[in-house]
Amino acid sequence: MNERNRTFAKGGGLVVLLVLAVLFPQVFTNPSVTSYGVLALIFATAAVAWHIFSGNSGYISLGQAVFYGSGAYTMGIAARDWNLQGTSVFELIPLCGAVGAAIAVPFGLIALRVRRHTFIVVTIAIFFIFQLMAFNLWFTGGSSGLASPFLTWAPVPFNQNFYYIALACAVGSIVVAWLIGRSRFGLQLRAIRDDEDRARGLGVKTMRVKLGAFAISGAITAIIGAIWFYFITQVQPQTGFNPLFDLTLVLMVFLGGFGSISGAVLGAVIIEPLTSWMSTVPALSGSVSTIIIGAILLLVVLFMPRGIIPTSSELITKLRMRGRPAVVPTTTIEPVSTGSDPSAPTTSIGSGGAR
Amino acid sequence: MTALLRTEGIMKAYGGVQALNGAEIEVEEGTVAGLIGPNGSGKTTLFNVITGYERPDAGSVWFGGREITRMSPDKVFAVGIGRTFQLTKIFPRLTVIENMLVAAQAKDRPRNLLAWFGKDAWTHHRKHAMELLGFVGIERHANVLAGSLSYGQRKLLELAYVLVADPAVILLDEPAGGVNPTLINMIADRIRLLNAEQGRTFLLVEHNMEFVMGLCSRVTVLESGATVVSGPPDIVQTDKRVLDAYLGVDLDEDEPEPVLSEEPVHNKEDAR
Numbered sequence: 001m002n003e004r005n006r007t008f009a010k011g012g013g014l015v016v017l018l019v020l021a022v023l024f025p026q027v028f029t030n031p032s033v034t035s036y037g038v039l040a041l042i043f044a045t046a047a048v049a050w051h052i053f054s055g056n057s058g059y060i061s062l063g064q065a066v067f068y069g070s071g072a073y074t075m076g077i078a079a080r081d082w083n084l085q086g087t088s089v090f091e092l093i094p095l096c097g098a099v100g101a102a103i104a105v106p107f108g109l110i111a112l113r114v115r116r117h118t119f120i121v122v123t124i125a126i127f128f129i130f131q132l133m134a135f136n137l138w139f140t141g142g143s144s145g146l147a148s149p150f151l152t153w154a155p156v157p158f159n160q161n162f163y164y165i166a167l168a169c170a171v172g173s174i175v176v177a178w179l180i181g182r183s184r185f186g187l188q189l190r191a192i193r194d195d196e197d198r199a200r201g202l203g204v205k206t207m208r209v210k211l212g213a214f215a216i217s218g219a220i221t222a223i224i225g226a227i228w229f230y231f232i233t234q235v236q237p238q239t240g241f242n243p244l245f246d247l248t249l250v251l252m253v254f255l256g257g258f259g260s261i262s263g264a265v266l267g268a269v270i271i272e273p274l275t276s277w278m279s280t281v282p283a284l285s286g287s288v289s290t291i292i293i294g295a296i297l298l299l300v301v302l303f304m305p306r307g308i309i310p311t312s313s314e315l316i317t318k319l320r321m322r323g324r325p326a327v328v329p330t331t332t333i334e335p336v337s338t339g340s341d342p343s344a345p346t347t348s349i350g351s352g353g354a355r
Numbered sequence: 356m357t358a359l360l361r362t363e364g365i366m367k368a369y370g371g372v373q374a375l376n377g378a379e380i381e382v383e384e385g386t387v388a389g390l391i392g393p394n395g396s397g398k399t400t401l402f403n404v405i406t407g408y409e410r411p412d413a414g415s416v417w418f419g420g421r422e423i424t425r426m427s428p429d430k431v432f433a434v435g436i437g438r439t440f441q442l443t444k445i446f447p448r449l450t451v452i453e454n455m456l457v458a459a460q461a462k463d464r465p466r467n468l469l470a471w472f473g474k475d476a477w478t479h480h481r482k483h484a485m486e487l488l489g490f491v492g493i494e495r496h497a498n499v500l501a502g503s504l505s506y507g508q509r510k511l512l513e514l515a516y517v518l519v520a521d522p523a524v525i526l527l528d529e530p531a532g533g534v535n536p537t538l539i540n541m542i543a544d545r546i547r548l549l550n551a552e553q554g555r556t557f558l559l560v561e562h563n564m565e566f567v568m569g570l571c572s573r574v575t576v577l578e579s580g581a582t583v584v585s586g587p588p589d590i591v592q593t594d595k596r597v598l599d600a601y602l603g604v605d606l607d608e609d610e611p612e613p614v615l616s617e618e619p620v621h622n623k624e625d626a627r
Contacts, residue, residue, distance in 0.1 A: 194449060
């Protein structure tokens, strides 16, 4: 298959997936089924937002719930204090994104000074600060949290409307992630992932780049947090700022494939409906479902440590290459004249000239 | 001639260890300068101070008449000082050409979102990057992950991507360390070529005396963080202080291996 055909096939596949996603609530109109779809799309958006920062830069953030909860609370507090009702609440979504980005800047300026495990621990610490604030500040409603403004939609269109809102968010975040991945910005992020000191020594303004990605990730997470809040109609400190939220995201991304957008989406689409479904089955609810999810994670780590997408794409390449001669890279060092022989290979090397 | 790169009385201590104790070095424009000294004499630390990876306790770094002491590494790179590392530092999970592009776009000043996020805003560097990969002889590996290159090829890639941003001075930390003799000759050859044809300035740390003495027009000897002597190679080689401090062997003797000391396998930065 040549390059053009492959792009064509890929684009075609994406269109088919999108059409299926659009048709889903038309085929399955039962609200309990569509709510699986809404939650899966919400988590897909959050996982893609996680990928934009952590997947590209290699900084594993366990503080995304800070943005998720802040988005939800921004929506709730603004709607309550400004007496917004019905669909006009959706006008607050840009504000929620802005709050997420605004929180990401000081958060990042503190946390991004350290790397690896220390970074993870700092993000968790900041997460707990936010959860405590949600419990204790005077405007957050304390431990009983906030209720969302009342929506007058009937159950069936309610879920369907939220499904399409969440789908738009998921598609939007995937497009943003894809644009970042192919850009200068994405290249710099991946350079930071591989060797941050070297990247700095090659002129990459690492703090600015990391902070930018963190803010974009924070904004998207806050927006989807606000939509989640409006969908489930209430938020408490322990659900908005839920420590399991980040662990779930990481599990999703590692299951689907760390470092790829499709991995993040696939992981979310598998894990979230599975957990929601298990919580409705009495025999599986509670700790049993946690054990099952844990077992899945262990199996993934054992048999495909890089996740579903990278492992299966490797497998496909292997199957396709079967029977063909392997491509062996040739040795490259050309014969070089020793000493200062002026007739040495003189490939002209572009700009420069005597200074 | 004026010194393009100059340090004055650099002091740097780690705990109780005085790594640099007034180190002074001058690199004149258009020359290849060498920096030698026994292990732990502060060569790499001096490199780190010049390129902004370490902040000196005292002293100053001057580049082309401008003080660059305590600038961050990305700014030092932007003013025109590129460097390689003792143990190669590349981006293993980026392809070779992507490695080059990271360095190539560093001087761009993206003015709008399109320049930051557009795909074609920076790919025009690709041609120049490929030429440089050809210059060091690894263009056939352009689309291979850099992590799959051999150690010698990584050294060449490092040299190429430092060159791609067109720096005025290139600092090379042991360019011949751990590399086979054929490749050592090739690297020496490339340095000579860049210096002769483009007037590029080099400062290199190296333990291979043959390599240093053959390439450099001026050699500075560092011992215990201080400059012992600085001058043309033939004078440095016969200087009594240098012989006492470092060389301890007569280079005219037919020593089979002129490498004077074994560098520990791990990086000095980590070993501190």
